[in-house]
Amino acid sequence: MRLTVRTNLAMRALMFCAVNENRTVRKAEIAEACNSSENHLGVVINMLGQTGFIETTRGRNGGVRLKVDPQVLSVGQVFRVFESNVPFAECFAGSENHCPLTASCRLRGKLSIALEAFYIALDDVTLADLVEDNTGLHSLLQLETA
């Protein structure tokens, strides 16, 4: 199984914002530090804004900054939001599901339980856990203070 690129990029962007928590950062800065196209990152930033994880401001001095306390924002929360519209297997895909076993298949329920175990493991991890005292990450991501 594979994580979506979108979720992966959302986590990179959030780590970037958390390392630079006291300033507004530009999309181009995140894209460069996180090795992403600005277009792809734009979609992710929109989603992060819609969920209230970051706030975006427009204009000359505009950009992105964290809207939630990294001590409070859990990785599980981010994953649940970003993965919620991706069907894990064909049988989670609604009208796109053509598996003939669906009506009598017990695997789907077991998969739902296993997926919940995956998310629960990430619910215990905060954004702060990923960045605090992580000097290596700070070296990679910290911008000069404006």
Next chain:
Amino acid sequence: MRLTVRTNLAMRALMFCAVNENRTVRKAEIAEACNSSENHLGVVINMLGQTGFIETTRGRNGGVRLKVDPQVLSVGQVFRVFESNVPFAECFAGSENHCPLTASCRLRGKLSIALEAFYIALDDVTLADLVEDNTGLHSLLQLETA
């Protein structure tokens, strides 16, 4: 995140074999019942044979049959085998990994723990749990006895 089609199909094929445990089944029969192309299924059957989950016999009366007791074969075991060569995220991809954060990123370790929680949940589920007393599934998959 998405499960690979290969793992999904492996589970369908194993359920088919388990429902028809006392006979050798043909690839075409599995393909038809499980809504798969024979080519795609062929790859999965080869892998299931290599892992020792099924045995395949060639020739006119050849086919596929379960090689392990469904009470013993766990879904986690199948998933671990079939998913083992699929990188969950870019940072699991070895030489294909171009994430600039890798050296200092703590997310990867947390993802490994979460993935293990996912597999552990499936370790508790046997193939027998999926098919035993599942009359609906038997109606869908059971072949007439030869």
